[in-house]
Amino acid sequence: MIAKGVTLRGLEVFEALASSGSVAQTAKITGLSQPAVSQQLSKLEQSLATNLIEHNKRPMRLTQAGQSFLIRAKSALAELRLAHTELTVMDLAHLKALSIGLIDDFDNDLTPRLATILADSLTGCKFKLITAPSHEISKAIEEKQLHMAISANTGTMMEGILEYPLVRDPFILVAPKGSADPQGDIMAQLQDLPFLRYDQDQLISRQIEGHLKRQKLDFPQRFELGSHLALMAMVARNIGWSVTTPLGYMRAERFHDQVDALPLPFKPFSREITLYASADWAGQVPNDVAQTMRNLVQRYIIDPAVIQLPWLAGELRVLEG
Helix, strand or coil, rough: CCCCCCCEEEEHHHHHHHHCHHHHHHHHHHHCHHHHHHHHHHHHHHCCCCCCCCCCCCCCCEEEHHHHHHHHHHHHHHHHHHHHHHHHCCCCCCCEEEEEEEEHHCCCHHHHHHHHHHHHHHCEEEEEEEECCCCHHHHHCCCCCCCCCEEECCCCCCCCCEEEEEEECCCEEEEEEECCCCCCCHHHHHHCEEEEECCCCCCCHHHHHHHHHHHHCCCCEEEECCCHHHHHHHCCCCCEEEECCCHHHHCHHHHHHEEEEECCCCCCCEEEEEEEHHHHHHHHHHHHHHHHHHHHHHHHHHHHHHEEEEEEEECEEEECC
């Protein structure tokens, strides 16, 4: 039997505190106040009758008991989160057809998982799922070629289309490993490296270029790339630097040991990932798919990203509908 006082919230706080080593950072990750974080940890330690954290160390460090408990706690939380995600879409058996398009930022992890969850719920249904850049996905839903679409928000209303916000995805800077000290003048340090652009036909390119123009920042037009992974590979090879988002950064895991991800050294901005659905589909189905997607993004992108880049806490986040 689990000791009285061991709660799911307490385990989540402990997991976040173990990764950040800071009560303040844990408060940002969990959305709790700092006193509430300390209280949750205290209750958990009292319930287990052992210290999980060396409280006199800064940043905080786990005790040996805490290290052992963290392994089990992370495993248990992962299973609970996965179970919650799989149960969100309960029954789509009544559907005769479903076509959905997803932004290609999710190709690595989320698209296969969402496809599997939906397929398990769609008994006897004609099911179509495609992946493409945001501008192509948005066009397809606007032209009624898809029932639902998940893409970056274009910022314009589409007639007959409902919106379900999913994720706030802030823009970040990526540079070759060790090329920029975040404590110094980042732009001055990168002045000898060219700016790598996304292909101008892509929505993300228009969003970035529009923001740079508003900040009166102008960089020579030298490299323009239609492939996100090609862009990240060039950053990793010390060819240049770029602006992307955490979704893009996490997608390029193979290059993480060769790339630094940093906060923007100029005015921050972000994009919103949205689920679009035809007004004919208003109701429970798009709500269920949206919530499933939020769960998946939280589990497989946001949580790992915040552990790796703690300064993203509160900036990269799920948006409730």
